[in-house]
Each structure stands twice: as structure tokens, then as C-alpha cells.
Amino acid sequence: MIELTSPGIYVHVPFCRTKCAYCDFYSVTDCDIAERFLRAVETEAAMRGDEISGPVGSLYVGGGTPSAIDSELVSKIPGILSSSHGLESGAEVTVEVNPDDVTPAMLEAFLGGGFNRISIGVQSFDDSELAFLGRRHDAAGAAAAIEAARASGFERIGIDLIFGSAGQTLDSWRESLNRALEFDLEHISCYQLTLEPGTPLGERMLTGEAVCVEEEVQRTMFLETSSMLSGGGYTHYEISNFARGEENFSRHNMRYWLRRPYLGLGPSAHSFDGRVRRWNHRSVELWLDALQRGERPSAGEEELSGEQVRAERLMLGFRTLLGVETVLLKEHSGWEETLEELLEISLLRIEGDRVIPTVEGFLVADQLPLLFI
């Protein structure tokens, strides 16, 4: 399994042209201050140079929508961080884009700036589903963006898909998955629609509207996703993530799940230095103000207790194919009986000195840590 000892950096680009109906990530729709934003990222990176050590193994520019602002600006980010922290050779450098923003010029700028991986927010290949989710592109636009990315020379392309929104059927979801398989992508993320309070869909749910499919259907969709993509040569390596072989795992996200250090720059970004977790101000203004005053733009931080570290390792471990070291379970009284039972009902399996969730186990991954705390 991959070592991933070097730290990662995440840059949150807090701009979107419009807000999607399900999204609760922080963003503003005013893109005019992009230039100021970028200078501030540079300031923050310089200021927080000592929180992580050594050259960076993965850089992820997400959002928000990095493709919503001038691509020349976004293209400067890898260079800026390379000079402040250093980038390992062969580092994974990812940028997130919206299909409708993608142009050949943009892709060229990104490649030129040092990005070697692109994550495209496709969400669905069904036009009515895309409209329901509040996306600006259609299925044809999504396909065009993927093809343009491949044509421009990106060797690592990933897409995001969402399942479980109201009106979607098992058949239409299979259709989207089949379309995805046709593109021979390196990475596919399939998220179940989650309804967050404060989002338009979340609010609509509160009024009693059916905004997602029944739980049993969600379950079937999840299992179908796993079996179709596995059949298509992908490894189901995290609840929502599939990759064509281990070399195509998202090394950046793996750092989160393996509790490796990462620095989060930009409004609302989270950081972890191996000991302390901290998070930035959510608002662009507060974040900018703090940097202008020469202060770290943190809104809060926490140092983890031993018990909390263990909780995180269980919580994150049960979400991935890496699973959890068996020895970690032993701190809970009655763990042997519980484990035996979970093995018997095939939610977990044993591999060497680790316990690994099965696909059925992924379905109840949030419950599994509770059984050992």
C-alpha cells in the first residue's frame, strides 16, 4: 500500500458562478476579488510554512470552483506553493473544474502551470437530473469537457457523480455509470446525495418534498455502483471512490483518510499538522482581514486526545479498503465477540493484521466505529 509520508496542501478557491442546490461548501459568487485572493493565498502559504515539513506530495486546488476564475491566476498556484514549500517530483497536482467552464485554453494553462490531474464535476449524464441538482451544464457538455481534457493531454482524469436524487431510477443511474465507463477514466467518485441544512435541497426536504430516493433504493444503487465499476476494472477503495488501480487512488484524499499532515489554505480550509487540527475563517473578508493583520486566519483549532485519535482512526479506517489495524480494536472490552459477529455477517473481513470493511460494511461504515468505542 502507498506510503504517503510527505504532507499535502489544499487550496480552497471560494468562488462559484452559481450555487448548486445540494452544496454546503463555502463559496461566494463575486469573482472580482480573485486577484486579491491569490495574493492572500501566497501570504498565507508563506506565513504558515512551518506547520508542515518537507516537500509536498500532493496539491489539491478545489472549491468552490477553481474554473470559475481566471485560469491564468489558478495556474500560478502550483508555482507559488512549489517555491514556498517545495513539490516532490511526481507529486499529484489536482484541479477541480466545472464542465461548462472548460475550454482548451484553460486546460492548456492548467497543464502549463503544473497541474497533472483534473477532477471534473460531472454529477450525472442525465439532463433532468442535472437540472434538479442546479447544475449549469448538460450531459453533452459533460462529455465534451472530459474529451477536451483527454485531448489536451491530461493523463489523470477523474469525475464526480451523484446518485439518489429524486426522480432518478436504478436504470438511469446505470446509464450514467455506463457512460462514465466508456471514457476510460482513471478515477470516478460516486457520492450519495446528502442533504445538508441550509442548502436549497435541504430546505426543500424540510418542507416535506421528496428530494431523494427511498433508502432501500439508495442501498441498491450503492451496491450496483460497486459491482458495475468493479466489473469495469476499478477498485472500490473508499466508500465513494473508485480508481483504475492503486496508482490512480487520489493521493491527496488518502492523506486525509490516513491522517497524514496537510495544510489547508483559503477561507474555510482545514489543516492538520499531525497533532493539531485547525480551520480557517469561513468568510472571505475575515480570512483576508486576518492575513492583512499578519495573523494566522484560523477560526479555531483542537489538539486531539489519545481517545480522539483512536476515534478518528476507526472512523476513517472503516471507510477505506485499508481498514483498521486489529490491534486498535483491542482497547474496547468485548471487541472479540463483536468482531466475530461482524465477520460472520460479512461486514468485515480480515487481511493480515488488519480488518477491512466489505462493500456491505461500507454501507454501515458510520456505525462500525461505534461498536468499538
Add this chain to the structure above:
Amino acid sequence: MKNIRNFSITAHIDHGKSTLADRLIQGAGLVADRDFHDQMLDTMDIERERGITIKSQTVAIPYKSKSGEEYVLNLIDTPGHVDFTYEVSRALASCEGVLLLVDASQGVEAQTVANLYLALEHDLEIIPVINKIDLPSADVNMSKEQIELELGLDSDNVILCSAKTGVGVEEILEAVIEKIPPPRDSEKEPLRALIFDAQYDPFRGAIIHCRVMDGSVKPGDSIRFMSLGTIYKVEEVGVFKLKHVKRKKLSAGEVGYIIAGVKTVSDTRIGDTVVHEGNTTAEPLAGFKVVKPVVFSSIYPIDSNDYNALADSLEKYKLNDASLIYQKDSSAALGHGFRCGFLGLLHLEVFQERLEREFNQSIIMTSPSVLYRFVLSSGEEVTVDNPEYYPDPMHIESALEPYIRASILFPEKYMGAVMQLCLNRRGENSHFSYPAPGRIELLFDMPLAEVIHDFYDKLKTITQGYGSFDYELTDYRKNDLVKIDILVNGERVDALAMIVHKDRARNRTKQVCDRLRDEIPRHMFKIAVQGAIGGKIIARSTIQAMRKDVLAKCYGGDISRKRKLLEKQAKGKKRMKTIGKVSIPQSAFVAVLKTQDE
């Protein structure tokens, strides 16, 4: 002496007793307006919230009458609930008169009638008062008619008042001095004082509230409690003016307190007679009895580490509530706890709430039980207040359970529904009468066990709040009683066992199983919830295994949020009780108590 009046206010719950008491206190200028707050005499939060009086309070109100004479009006506030009837009767025995309060919009209710009988028993002067006349729904004529017809009192003497606006308050104060006779002057006779309450003070011990019937008592006197035979030296006597005010002595006719180094209220008996130590020939005052609990339940700390804290809390609680009885208990399912006895269901509820609020104890309470009697084939008779000790059915010759005579008062149109409710609760031997046009008084013999769950709530619901209920314990009757065991995933949960009538067993068991099914969260495996009599399963429900959770993404580096959610869930799980492999939340134990749908 002739300028003292001892009186009480009695009313059905929520007819404005505490508000009227407030107004009388305020009207007499006993408390500065800035110190005034509502329900002056209800000092516990729970009393204010629920609008009920749990502990009685007493206050001496100085009053200058219209004719210019100075009076002391001793208002003895009483608990307003059927569970505390004995306390009420002792308070009334300390008075010469009573204000009988009727809500202008609700009219006469079951407890109004019960209170009237109590007052008549004590030969008290009764002043009927119609309260809340300011309400838009007030119907003074209806209330007058009911007072005349249902209570047999002369409606011409009724005082109309609004304790809220203050209308009629002065008239009431005048009526108290004119109509209620002064206490009998018997100061020359040997001391006899009636204990009607006792309250705990951390520095002084039990403060004994009493009415001096004969003679007088002063600091330095040696006194004896007749029923207990205990002897104390009086340290201080005084009267109540919202605060305690020391006096040189208390004389016949006066109401006040005695502090005599009595450690806790459990060292006193309400209704007991206080005499001087040397007086061995005194007749005790009439009406004394030892109150016995009628409803029993076990309590367990949610976290078994809190057992000692719970024990401490009970000890403190008991300092001020002599009617609470408890002893150690233990359950295979819930660990160490206590078996408690209560005067009734309200007493139990108040106890539970105060324990959680004032003492910060999180507890699980088992289904309340009454005191059953079993005659065994050996001829021996055993009493059982806990299903756990239900005798071997092979050896039971006969089973007996306590019965009550229930009196229910409600508007005629609810007759069918109320009748059905009582019949469902094994009511029998019904009688009804029309004490006033459109109003029914329904009498029923019912097992006490059938009303201790949620009978009163149900009655309120089906009569849209217009039904009222009162009861007295009558006798024990033979019935076919069985013990039901509840099994979760094959493990018997002793704390959920119950004794019920055979004919009701199947339904009741099914309800309990269904409630548990709804309250126990899904586990990774399927869970069977079963009810059994002996070894025979009579009902079951199934909790399906959890097969899918919310698949929220864990993305963007925000691990803290997800971990905090996990920590919250883990904390919630720790508050659950583990039976075998199954975690049962406290809410499941509570839900079972509420299970008695018709």
C-alpha cells in the same frame, strides 16, 4: 385570640389557588411589590411550571379590617392533588374555615367535591369563591348553579373574584374575618399541637409546622411526639411571614413552627400530636395515620458509576419528603439501584423530575407497580411490590390486588368515551348521577394498577380537558394475575417485567414489544423482542438489522466535524443500557411506561 383566623384554600388543580394566595398576600401588603413574584408560596420550580402545589406552605397575613381592627390571618396552603389527600386533611384540621375555589370557566370538578367533603368532615366554615371571572369563557351562572346543585351550598354567599386582576380580593379577606370563627381559647389546657407539615433546613434540621390546639409551647420546653414517643427540647418557636419570625411562645389557636433539634422530616409524622414531655395522659388529636406508599418503582442510574451519587441524592431528597420510601435493589439488566414507594403517580412523577433537575441525576425508572398480595398453597400470604418477586405460579392459591373507588366528573356528551375507558381498565360496579344538568358523576370500582399508568392523561384527552378524577383506596380483590417477562434478543430484561391481569396480558405485551421495537435503534443484526408468560411466548416483534447508514462524504479535510458527530453518538450509546449485545436507550424504558393504548 379573637383576632386570629386560620383558613385554607382548596381547589381542583389549576383553579387558581396559588394565584389567589399571591393576591391575598399582596393585598395585605405583606410583601413589597418589588419582591413579589407569581406563585409566592410555590417555591419549587416544578410547582411553578406545572401550576401545582406539592409542599404546603403557610403564611401569616396581617390584615386591618374595614372596621379598623387588626387581624392575623393564617393561610395554610395545601397540596392540590389526590396523592396528598392525607396531608390536605391534616392542614384542614388546623383550620376553622376554608375558601372553596371554583374556576368560573371549568365549574365544579371531582376534586372540588372531594375537598368539600374533607372540609365538612372537619366541621369547617366554607366560603365558596368563584375565581377567574375575568376570563372570556367565564360562566358565572353555570358555576353558581353547580355550587348550589353539586355542592349543596347557598349560591347567594358566593364571592366572585379574579385573582388575576384583584377583583373581589378585599371581599374575601373581609369574609374570612366575618364568617370564619376565631379559634377556641384553650391556652390554659395542657399543650396539644397538631403537626401538619415539616420542612428540612440544612442548619436547623426539621422545621415542624403545627397548629397549637390547646395550651402553649415555648423555647426550653421538653416536648414529646405522641405516635413516635420521641422527646426533644424546643429551641425556637415562631410564625410564618414568608420568612420565619421568632416568637417567645406559640399559644392555642396559633399556627407556627417549632425547631427542636429534630434531624430530618422523617423523624416526624404528619398528623402527630405534640405534647409536653411529662404529660402522659393526653389524648392524641384525632385523624392520625401512618401514610403508606401505594405505587412502587425501581430507579437505576443510567451510568452505573453514578450509583453512589444517586444514593446521596436520595438521602438528601428524603430529608424533605418523609413520604418517600426506598431501599436498595438490583437488577441483572440495570445493575444496582433502589426500589421506591410513592403515595401515587404524581408523587412519583414529581420525584423523578426533581431528581433529574435539582439533583442532576439521570435515571431509568421501571414500570410502576402496586402492592399485590398472594395467598400460597401453604396458606402463607406474601405481599409483592416488584414483579421480580412474583411467586412460583405453581404455589399461588389466589392473587389479590388493590382497588379504588374512582369518581369522575365530566360533561354528559363524553359519557360513552369515559365509560369505555373505565371498562377497558377493568372498571366495574359503575354508578352515575347527574349532579347538575348536563354533568355526570361516574363512580367506578377499578384496580389501582389500571390507573397508575396514564389513566388521568387519557381521561383529559377524551374529555378535551373537561373531565376530572379523584379516587380513594377501598379494598383488595381476587383476580387472575400473571407475570409477563420481556426478552430482548433472547435475554430476559428483569426491569421490564410486569404483573397484569390475564385477560389483558396478550394486548399489553404486544404493545410493550411494539414500543420497544420503535425505540431500540437498529443494530447490525436482527433483534427479536418477545413477551412471555412462564416459558410461553405470547407476543413478539422484530427489529430489522441496519443495512444502510447515511453515506455522507468525508472530504475536504474537515475530519473534526465528522469525529464530533461520532463522539456525540458514542456518548449517546454510553447512556444506553446494554442487555446482552443490544443497546437499549432510556427512552425505551420510558416508552414502556406510557404503553396503555386502548
